[in-house]
Each structure stands twice: as structure tokens, then as C-alpha cells.
Amino acid sequence: MNDTSAYTGDDFYCDVAIPRAVPLEVVNEDDLVLAYHHTRPFWQVHLVAVPKRHIASFTTIGPGDEADVRALLGVVQRLAREVEEKHGAAAVLTNLGTYQDSKHLHVHVHSGPQVR
Template identity: 85%
Template sequence: MSTEPSYQGTDFYCDVAIPRAVPLDVVHEDDRVLAYHHTRPFWQVHLVAVPKRHIASLTAVGPADEADVRALLAVVQRLAHEVEQAHGAAAVLTNLGTYQDSKHLHVHVHSGPQVRA
């Protein structure tokens, strides 16, 4: 599944994913967290989990964000466990600063070989 290549914003999650401006293969959704198969995967298995409330990044998390971050980490932990059990290994990644294309806290859970650079 791929996103519209014309998207030029800085917050794919608030602008596109959370409001479902494109179809997503959702693996988890509740009031606080959305998780789905990445729309442009880098790895054979590539999930992304995001708080529904805007939080700019891991380094921007503050006391008011505690409930959302706890909910996010619980989902990431469950997804990582499921991926590890199914594929024998899993990695968990978040990006910061210029490494962060979308300026919204999100966590990747991935496994397997890289499918694109």
C-alpha cells in the first residue's frame, strides 16, 4: 500500500493516517493509539504505532502526555511480542530531529530483510 506521493506536509499522522485520508491495514485502534502496516514499508514486516493526540516526538513528551505514551508503549510492546513470536526477531525504532520525516511521535516495529532503502 502506498501513500500519495504528492503529500508535502510535516505530520502525515495528523493529516492523513489518523483521519484515514488513505486506506490503512490497521492492526490496533483504540481511543489513544492507532497502529497499522506501514504504507511504504522499509522491512518485510513493518508496523507503525502512533498516539492519536499530537505529540511532536519522544523528546517532546511531557507530564501531560503520560497516559498517551503509556498506551502507545503498551501497544508497541504487544506488537513487538507478536512480531518476535511470528518471525523470531523484532526491532523497535523511533526517530528524532532530522531523522524524523513526520513531526509526530511514532514507533516502528519491524522484522525481516529490508525491502527498500
């Protein structure tokens, strides 16, 4: 786990995760999507997947984002399947509006009890 608590910007993914300003435990990376173990997990198993190209949120997705969103959902589906098979359950979550701390579309895949 990395200490990313000092970050004060509004797009952790463009500013820190995608350019690898901190080390990440990557579980998927291709031209369109990065997925890794969350740097400050809320659940026992907590992965996050993001499109590498900036998309502000789920509600701002437009026609030009189709390839990125299809790739993102494919990775999320695979990760959720793997987590479900290994841990017996998985949840998929994205946040919007004031619930969205980082203003970059991202999807959490998690399982198990909350750890904080």
C-alpha cells in the same frame, strides 16, 4: 500498500493516517493509539504505532502526555511480542530531529530484510 508519496506536509499522522485520508491496514485502534502496516514499508514486516493526540516527538513528551505514552508503549510492546513470536526477531525504533520525517511521535516495529 497505498501510494502516499505525494504527501508533502510535515505531520503525516495528523494529516493523513489518523483521519484516514487513505485506507490503512490497521492492526490496533483504540481511543488513544493507532497502529497499522506502514504505507511505504522499509522492511519485510513494518508496523507503525502513533498516539492519536499530537505529540511532536519522543524528546518533547511531557507530564500531560503520560496516558497517551503509556497506551502507545503498551501497543508497541504487544506488537513487538507478536512480530518476534511469528518471525523470530523484532526491532523497535523511533526517530528524532532531522531523522524524523513526520513531526509526530511514532514508533516502528519491524522484522526481516529491508525491502527498499
